[in-house]
Amino acid sequence: SAVISQKPSRDICQRGTSLTIQCQVDSQVTMMFWYRQQPGQSLTLIATANQGSEATYESGFVIDKFPISRPNLTFSTLTVSNMSPEDSSIYLCSVEALAGTGELFFGEGSRLTVL
């Protein structure tokens, strides 16, 4: 298993500002995944972050809007840049504790509200 801590758990932000979400895992993992979950919706994969390489973004998500860092095997950050009300969502960090199993472990999520 894996225990994931995310910060902040929630925040209220002003339009045009940026916020960085931190994700800390209690074990070393190869890949970390960032998801977005809009109210009442399913999860949408934003990007996959490998340590030591550029993140891989899904269609509809770009690095300028959602820059990701992955400085080591236990930590990652996701920045939501130049926020608008449409960015109000829960952002979830996830890892596959054992690569290739398909068993993901999730943090509690970071609930962002953009005014």
Added chain:
Amino acid sequence: LAKTTQPISMDSYEGQEVNITCSHNNIATNDYITWYQQFPSQGPRFIIQGYKTKVTNEVASLFIPADRKSSTLSLPRVSLSDTAVYYCLVALYSSASKIIFGSGTRLSIRP
């Protein structure tokens, strides 16, 4: 990635067995079927995974017919605490896998 289709919502009562079926007509030979459970204000939680026939753990059973074009998650004797959204996923899991969630089934359990 194989697309999945699930009922949007289901209702049941405490003590009943609940079966949620997921269709995945385009499942590939090496794809696995995985189910997650999500409570409000929490991240999804892995429930069960299977490739064929039947898998059972302490939480649920997963039934997969021979053609693997569908699967059924079975929750025995549900309680109010089983009220959640249940997601069916189908993917080839490898070192480069990315895991995509479908729309999910919102299960409501009543007293």
